[in-house]
Amino acid sequence: MDARERLLDTAVTLFAKEGIAATPIAKIASHAGVTAAMVHYYFTNRERLLDAVCEERLLRNVNAVWAPLAEDKESAAELVRGLVQRIMRAAETQPWLPSLWLREIVTEGGQLRERMLKRLPLGHIQKFITHLSAAKREGQLSPAVEPRLVFVSLIGLTLLPLAAMNIWRRLPLLQDVSYEELGRHAEALLLHGLFVQQPKSQRRR
Amino acid sequence: MDARERLLDTAVTLFAKEGIAATPIAKIASHAGVTAAMVHYYFTNRERLLDAVCEERLLRNVNAVWAPLAEDKESAAELVRGLVQRIMRAAETQPWLPSLWLREIVTEGGQLRERMLKRLPLGHIQKFITHLSAAKREGQLSPAVEPRLVFVSLIGLTLLPLAAMNIWRRLPLLQDVSYEELGRHAEALLLHGLFVQQPKSQRRR
Amino acid sequence: MDARERLLDTAVTLFAKEGIAATPIAKIASHAGVTAAMVHYYFTNRERLLDAVCEERLLRNVNAVWAPLAEDKESAAELVRGLVQRIMRAAETQPWLPSLWLREIVTEGGQLRERMLKRLPLGHIQKFITHLSAAKREGQLSPAVEPRLVFVSLIGLTLLPLAAMNIWRRLPLLQDVSYEELGRHAEALLLHGLFVQQPKSQRRR
Amino acid sequence: MDARERLLDTAVTLFAKEGIAATPIAKIASHAGVTAAMVHYYFTNRERLLDAVCEERLLRNVNAVWAPLAEDKESAAELVRGLVQRIMRAAETQPWLPSLWLREIVTEGGQLRERMLKRLPLGHIQKFITHLSAAKREGQLSPAVEPRLVFVSLIGLTLLPLAAMNIWRRLPLLQDVSYEELGRHAEALLLHGLFVQQPKSQRRR
DNA sequence: TATGAATGAGTCTTCATTCAT
DNA sequence: CATGAATGAAGACTCATTCAT
Numbered sequence: 001m002d003a004r005e006r007l008l009d010t011a012v013t014l015f016a017k018e019g020i021a022a023t024p025i026a027k028i029a030s031h032a033g034v035t036a037a038m039v040h041y042y043f044t045n046r047e048r049l050l051d052a053v054c055e056e057r058l059l060r061n062v063n064a065v066w067a068p069l070a071e072d073k074e075s076a077a078e079l080v081r082g083l084v085q086r087i088m089r090a091a092e093t094q095p096w097l098p099s100l101w102l103r104e105i106v107t108e109g110g111q112l113r114e115r116m117l118k119r120l121p122l123g124h125i126q127k128f129i130t131h132l133s134a135a136k137r138e139g140q141l142s143p144a145v146e147p148r149l150v151f152v153s154l155i156g157l158t159l160l161p162l163a164a165m166n167i168w169r170r171l172p173l174l175q176d177v178s179y180e181e182l183g184r185h186a187e188a189l190l191l192h193g194l195f196v197q198q199p200k201s202q203r204r205r
Numbered sequence: 206m207d208a209r210e211r212l213l214d215t216a217v218t219l220f221a222k223e224g225i226a227a228t229p230i231a232k233i234a235s236h237a238g239v240t241a242a243m244v245h246y247y248f249t250n251r252e253r254l255l256d257a258v259c260e261e262r263l264l265r266n267v268n269a270v271w272a273p274l275a276e277d278k279e280s281a282a283e284l285v286r287g288l289v290q291r292i293m294r295a296a297e298t299q300p301w302l303p304s305l306w307l308r309e310i311v312t313e314g315g316q317l318r319e320r321m322l323k324r325l326p327l328g329h330i331q332k333f334i335t336h337l338s339a340a341k342r343e344g345q346l347s348p349a350v351e352p353r354l355v356f357v358s359l360i361g362l363t364l365l366p367l368a369a370m371n372i373w374r375r376l377p378l379l380q381d382v383s384y385e386e387l388g389r390h391a392e393a394l395l396l397h398g399l400f401v402q403q404p405k406s407q408r409r410r
Numbered sequence: 411m412d413a414r415e416r417l418l419d420t421a422v423t424l425f426a427k428e429g430i431a432a433t434p435i436a437k438i439a440s441h442a443g444v445t446a447a448m449v450h451y452y453f454t455n456r457e458r459l460l461d462a463v464c465e466e467r468l469l470r471n472v473n474a475v476w477a478p479l480a481e482d483k484e485s486a487a488e489l490v491r492g493l494v495q496r497i498m499r500a501a502e503t504q505p506w507l508p509s510l511w512l513r514e515i516v517t518e519g520g521q522l523r524e525r526m527l528k529r530l531p532l533g534h535i536q537k538f539i540t541h542l543s544a545a546k547r548e549g550q551l552s553p554a555v556e557p558r559l560v561f562v563s564l565i566g567l568t569l570l571p572l573a574a575m576n577i578w579r580r581l582p583l584l585q586d587v588s589y590e591e592l593g594r595h596a597e598a599l600l601l602h603g604l605f606v607q608q609p610k611s612q613r614r615r
Numbered sequence: 616m617d618a619r620e621r622l623l624d625t626a627v628t629l630f631a632k633e634g635i636a637a638t639p640i641a642k643i644a645s646h647a648g649v650t651a652a653m654v655h656y657y658f659t660n661r662e663r664l665l666d667a668v669c670e671e672r673l674l675r676n677v678n679a680v681w682a683p684l685a686e687d688k689e690s691a692a693e694l695v696r697g698l699v700q701r702i703m704r705a706a707e708t709q710p711w712l713p714s715l716w717l718r719e720i721v722t723e724g725g726q727l728r729e730r731m732l733k734r735l736p737l738g739h740i741q742k743f744i745t746h747l748s749a750a751k752r753e754g755q756l757s758p759a760v761e762p763r764l765v766f767v768s769l770i771g772l773t774l775l776p777l778a779a780m781n782i783w784r785r786l787p788l789l790q791d792v793s794y795e796e797l798g799r800h801a802e803a804l805l806l807h808g809l810f811v812q813q814p815k816s817q818r819r820r
Numbered sequence: 821t822a823t824g825a826a827t828g829a830g831t832c833t834t835c836a837t838t839c840a841t
Numbered sequence: 842c843a844t845g846a847a848t849g850a851a852g853a854c855t856c857a858t859t860c861a862t
Binding site for chain 1: 378
């Protein structure tokens, strides 16, 4: 394979595993079987390597998640379920995605934050929020649910558990949770909440 | 105030803002108005500074969140609501908490991960899970909800949105979301799901 | 002596001998008996080291040459002679001066050029030119002599020969030329030209 | 044009503008529209490129300046005037010449110094000095003028002002000095000195 | 001729750490 | 307690040079 592609793959993997700030270029290089000078040959400098990671690795996932959106044809619930499924699928094929997204984009001071912010499909997100807001006005959303926060909740229920996997997998009870279970759990939570709704009754004891 | 305490405060703030890996000791020192040598005087070395951050800043929050737990007296829903509220309260008083927790504990390769893993109140978490599992067996939980994943979902609906605040606050629609709204949203989502449940009917197109 | 002062001395010497561009910081450091990190400790980076060289080594010479100028009390010839003598004296005590000035200030692309240009005593130079121009209008200057070029000629007759010394000293005939001879030669040339003037006669054959 | 010739032209121009030490081969190459590898193809390595610059660019100027010398037929003054004019003419057609000569040959540590020293027309220079010495013995030279230093003075009054042009052109008073003026000034200075000679009288206060 | 890929060596810079005072 | 001086190690980047094609 192309050395440049190999470097990008190695980069995202190491970035996800150890964090961008903690990953020297030389380490990426040696993992990819070349010298550090080659990384400069292909990417000129660290900043541009990060640019390339955004353009050539992250953006394709963003598109895969948002592009197939058909706001006008789908119900709000279908939109949500679609997003969850596509996020889960992206994370399953590229296991570096959740860590990287959380540490370097979501979290303050993340090294890809500004870069990705410029490239996010804001139009899609806006439409998604508008759609949910309309649904709320029609009484479809739970009263206390805030349409504007749904997307971030969605990330919180998918990418965060995935990024944390290596933690909770170490707890005895949680060793055998699978991608599928996690997806189903997130969907269920989003669509129905944690608890069975008892019509006309209150939630106590 | 004690220089040592001031250093710890400065440390957590900078760690949250820029990441541990990207925060040199000298920077913490100068922000706290002392020299780098003083940091070594108080904490001996970088590793021990991180230990102190765990012991003296993070752990108190973990305890504040878990300690008041009365599994036997509260319903599952009450437990969940209590956890959410205490997490939100901790984050509100210590704005550095969400970023730090996400980047350095939750995410793979986080520099506090191993340290905190040793110190997590596993007993509490186990009990919480057990409690939820029992609730599920009794039919109180939505069928597809996985009790073992509830805690991680809870983090995903609180700390992640808080850590990401500075991102979504920049989007025009999301500028004015408050801590309270976020807490209410998370609770509502956990307790009822996104959508109003229409008994016996299916989601309409 | 102060390590900082020692570093500056070493720096000007090496810069003069090998050129700024060809002198690594580590070389300066080791010649001064410290590590390269110390140079950064004292000067932060290469640029600031060059700033310090200007401020703390070159500027003092500029002042020594120009400061004692008394345009109103001295004749043009006396001014010229004074400048020559002070330049020669500065070069004699600081043998690195001519090379450094020529390569790094006078010559295009010199690394101290912009830095020194900002700091040159333009007022003094202006006055000097004005003074000579007045002298020319009064008929004191040779007709083809251009007052504005006198100062640069003066540098050309002092610093250039001094910087080139190590070349012509290698030629057999020129081994034993001294600072004094050079100063006298420059003065003589400036004041009388190369040749004995034959009144009323032309300069041929 | 020949790529090799183009490379040499680009090289001398860049060397003059930024200094040899600060000019990477890749820069020369790209300015000439080829790759760095081509520079190695034509010149084998950096050292040999410098050799070629001497042989194929500098030497021709040295010859142009010295070759037409007819020591036996011309007076000392004529020799001097001829040299000045030929130096000025060379510099006018090849604007890179003064900088390059000053920084890389005249000044200590210049990267072409040793190379050119071997190739200088020492015979010519010797004869020139001898000629002037004879003139001095005959009383034609000003008493304090040192025949051995005349040649270096000559460089100082021509190449140095030319190399410094970009400096003094920036001073308001000196913007419009031309090559011709500079040549006339140098000649005048050499032949008559700065000041009108007042026979039997002293310079007035 | 001409190039892209590749590298080793060198340079600047940062930083945790130590230590004498 | 507190600091300034000092350093070794590591990391980013540059560059001359080589080589297969």
